[in-house]
Amino acid sequence: MSNSAVPQGGFAEAGADLELVGITKRFPGFTAIEDLDLRIPAGSFFALLGPSGCGKTTTLRLIAGLEEPTAGRILIGGKDVTSTKAFQRPVNTVFQSYALFPHMTILENVAFGLKRRKVANADALAHEALRLVELDHVSARKPAQLSGGQQQRVALARAVVNRPALLLLDEPLGALDLKLRRQMQIELKDIQDTVGLTFLHVTHDQEEAMTMADTVAVMNKGVIEQMGPPQELYELPRTAFVATFLGQSNLMTGRVVSSGGTSMVVDVAAGQVEVPAERAQRTSGEVVVGIRPEKVTLHASDPGRQTGRNVVGPGRITDVSFSGVSTQYEITSPALGVFTVFAQNTSISRMHHDGDEVWMSWEVGHTFGLADEPSSVSANRFADDTDTSMIATQRREQLEAELEGA
Amino acid sequence: MAFGAFATATTAAEPAARRKSPIALLLLLPGLFYLGLFFLVPLLSLVITSLQEPDPLIFGQYQNAFRWENYVTVLEQYWPQAVRSFGFAAVATLCALLIGFPLAYFIGITLRRWPLLQALALVLVIAPFFISFLLRTIAWKQIFSDEGPVVGFLQSLAILPPGVAITGSAFAVIFGLTYNFIPFMTLPIYTSLERLDLRYVEAGGDLYASPRSTFFRVTLPLAAPGIMSGTLLTFIPAAGDYINASREFLGSTDTAMIGNVIEANFLVLQNFPAAAALSLVLMAAILVLVSVYVKRSGTEDLL
Ligand SMILES: Nc1ncnc2c1ncn2[C@@H]1O[C@H](COP(=O)(O)OP(=O)(O)OP(=O)(O)O)[C@@H](O)[C@H]1O
Ligand SMILES: [Mg+2]
Numbered sequence A: 001m002s003n004s005a006v007p008q009g010g011f012a013e014a015g016a017d018l019e020l021v022g023i024t025k026r027f028p029g030f031t032a033i034e035d036l037d038l039r040i041p042a043g044s045f046f047a048l049l050g051p052s053g054c055g056k057t058t059t060l061r062l063i064a065g066l067e068e069p070t071a072g073r074i075l076i077g078g079k080d081v082t083s084t085k086a087f088q089r090p091v092n093t094v095f096q097s098y099a100l101f102p103h104m105t106i107l108e109n110v111a112f113g114l115k116r117r118k119v120a121n122a123d124a125l126a127h128e129a130l131r132l133v134e135l136d137h138v139s140a141r142k143p144a145q146l147s148g149g150q151q152q153r154v155a156l157a158r159a160v161v162n163r164p165a166l167l168l169l170d171e172p173l174g175a176l177d178l179k180l181r182r183q184m185q186i187e188l189k190d191i192q193d194t195v196g197l198t199f200l201h202v203t204h205d206q207e208e209a210m211t212m213a214d215t216v217a218v219m220n221k222g223v224i225e226q227m228g229p230p231q232e233l234y235e236l237p238r239t240a241f242v243a244t245f246l247g248q249s250n251l252m253t254g255r256v257v258s259s260g261g262t263s264m265v266v267d268v269a270a271g272q273v274e275v276p277a278e279r280a281q282r283t284s285g286e287v288v289v290g291i292r293p294e295k296v297t298l299h300a301s302d303p304g305r306q307t308g309r310n311v312v313g314p315g316r317i318t319d320v321s322f323s324g325v326s327t328q329y330e331i332t333s334p335a336l337g338v339f340t341v342f343a344q345n346t347s348i349s350r351m352h353h354d355g356d357e358v359w360m361s362w363e364v365g366h367t368f369g370l371a372d373e374p375s376s377v378s379a380n381r382f383a384d385d386t387d388t389s390m391i392a393t394q395r396r397e398q399l400e401a402e403l404e405g406a
Numbered sequence B: 001m002a003f004g005a006f007a008t009a010t011t012a013a014e015p016a017a018r019r020k021s022p023i024a025l026l027l028l029l030p031g032l033f034y035l036g037l038f039f040l041v042p043l044l045s046l047v048i049t050s051l052q053e054p055d056p057l058i059f060g061q062y063q064n065a066f067r068w069e070n071y072v073t074v075l076e077q078y079w080p081q082a083v084r085s086f087g088f089a090a091v092a093t094l095c096a097l098l099i100g101f102p103l104a105y106f107i108g109i110t111l112r113r114w115p116l117l118q119a120l121a122l123v124l125v126i127a128p129f130f131i132s133f134l135l136r137t138i139a140w141k142q143i144f145s146d147e148g149p150v151v152g153f154l155q156s157l158a159i160l161p162p163g164v165a166i167t168g169s170a171f172a173v174i175f176g177l178t179y180n181f182i183p184f185m186t187l188p189i190y191t192s193l194e195r196l197d198l199r200y201v202e203a204g205g206d207l208y209a210s211p212r213s214t215f216f217r218v219t220l221p222l223a224a225p226g227i228m229s230g231t232l233l234t235f236i237p238a239a240g241d242y243i244n245a246s247r248e249f250l251g252s253t254d255t256a257m258i259g260n261v262i263e264a265n266f267l268v269l270q271n272f273p274a275a276a277a278l279s280l281v282l283m284a285a286i287l288v289l290v291s292v293y294v295k296r297s298g299t300e301d302l303l
Helices: A056-064 A106-116 A122-132 A148-160 A178-195 A206-212 A230-235 A240-245 A374-378 A388-405 B003-009 B022-050 B069-108 B115-130 B133-144 B149-156 B170-194 B198-206 B211-239 B258-268 B272-299
Strands: A018-027 A030-040 A045-049 A071-076 A091-094 A166-170 A198-203 A215-220 A223-228 A250-259 A263-267 A271-276 A286-291 A297-299 A309-322 A326-333 A337-344 A357-363
Touching: A018 A056, A030 A056, A030 A223, A045 A206, A056 A071, A056 A091, A056 A166, A056 A198, A091 A148, A091 B198, A106 A122, A106 A148, A122 A148, A148 A166, A148 A178, A178 A206, A198 A206, A206 A230, A215 A230, A215 A240, A223 A230, A223 A240, A240 A250, A240 A286, A250 A271, A286 A374, A297 A337, A309 A337, A326 A357, B022 B272, B069 B115, B069 B170, B069 B211, B069 B258, B069 B272, B115 B133, B115 B170, B133 B149, B133 B170, B170 B211, B198 B211, B211 B272, B258 B272
Parallel strands: A045 A198, A045 A215, A091 A166, A166 A198
Antiparallel strands: A018 A030, A018 A071, A215 A223, A250 A263, A250 A286, A263 A271, A271 A309, A297 A357, A309 A326, A309 A357, A326 A337
């Protein structure tokens, strides 16, 4: 292949930029990805986080060349690869379903990519990759003779061994136990650091995404809701979806009563909440504001107005669960609904009990104002939008099309 | 599909735990009885017949003996037909594979997204069975006959010299065998390909294998069980076939296969020992060829 982007007989010198420009993917009767723009700089560790069915795998498949975008362009290392075939792209994938070749031994599986590129010492490199995932002792077995977690590690080795400019990982550690998972995370991070590959990592595990990635993107229904360094995403979520998907949040709705130069004040039934202007997405009308549970302090009596602190309340504690390092309180009040508070267990005895009346306060600087309309927040955002009747309709249309074709 | 069982038989890797149970034996009894009555008894009778010698008193009658020379005689006399049988069967199997595999691939993989078309195509593959294969073979004889359209067309193009017939030629016999066995080749391959997980093919592409390379390294090996049963289902009956090669159908005396010789000895010459000996030779030869084939493709990669 003369126009191939895959270097013959060699490894990628370094990671490559990935750029998605206006990518849309429609399946018959269903839009999986909507006008997606994404830029991942070379050598970075990018995590894609989102609920099941939001289009993460589809995004990876588009980048790998296993699916054709309905619209838009894909650039790897500045080169437009939209129209090239999967085998011509300098990309490897760790498939969510592993897809290990069942008729080949583990070693043959891992050496497969190297041999197709005519790398000289393919078997030695494959053994090395297997040692990395601690599976060299099973190199002569067939995939069916391995456990799920072992298969997943082989899938990882099979992709990593090729040192591609861009490595796509579709929940590559999902089947591993916690210890092995941490270990593999470190291994992956090491590989990424030493070789400087670009990693695009899809995961359900927000902790994994936050600890490993330079940049986290939260995806929902085929759209990237927010993207940025993990800490920024956590401290300043821009949408209710991000606020509740990445960690927990207490969301309150209310009308903006004043919006001055540096902050705005929102009237949320149970009190007034001040939001710094630069942390607010909307500054007028009905808005949604939020606060992380661990930022909140509980008070047994109304602490009164204080500058620099927001106070809401009162509410009644309806649930107390002790989890070692912290205690989780659930406070219910007619005005706020359910409010969650994490308190560090720093004092000897628990200070608040089930049924107590409490007030909540937190620093103004931790409050965030969201971009959502208040009406959309109450709706269940996690629901799959394809209900059964729609699936049935699609199915019927498909059958009719077939009959016409036949 | 009943062929599924055939296709998986060769892939079963893990031996099931063996347990002795009187119920299992009881359930086996009808099968064993059937096998004994309809396989072992005829086989024994065949062996006995093959060793008989002519009755010295009554012409055309045979008496029990141990005349193993019968085997030498038939082999000396009929080895060309025996060799031809396996040659024709091998070529026909190859042709059926070359036609059946793409067909099975088309139905099992290309048509996957349209289950209705897929079912229709499968019915079309099986449809010929609705007509007796004798009739279908006769029909081909008509088509290939000297006054038929094929000969006329080829002669008008001067490809076929005048006076040369297609019927009765090796080509016609192999054509007939291929034609008749294509469904037996296609269906087992189809069951293999129909279950082929396309994610393996995608993984091949992801790992820098060109479509061609992916086909030979992933698709073909994964379809091997189907190819295996298809070739066996074609080769074994084709080697013993006596319809296509007979004079009444597509063959001539020059194309006689071992089946024709056995038929002639049993029914025309009434030389029962010779016919029986030939049958046993055919059986033994097929057994050897097939076990070598199974063993080779079972232990080595088909790459
Ligand atoms: N070939 C297809 N035809 C129709 N719809 C599809 C197809 N592939 C995926 N989809 C739909 O596109 C959406 C996104 O699927 P995708 O596999 O990308 O989800 P995901 O984010 O990877 O989910 P998970 O975390 O469960 O793996 C889903 O709603 C899915 O039903
Ligand atoms: Mg997925």
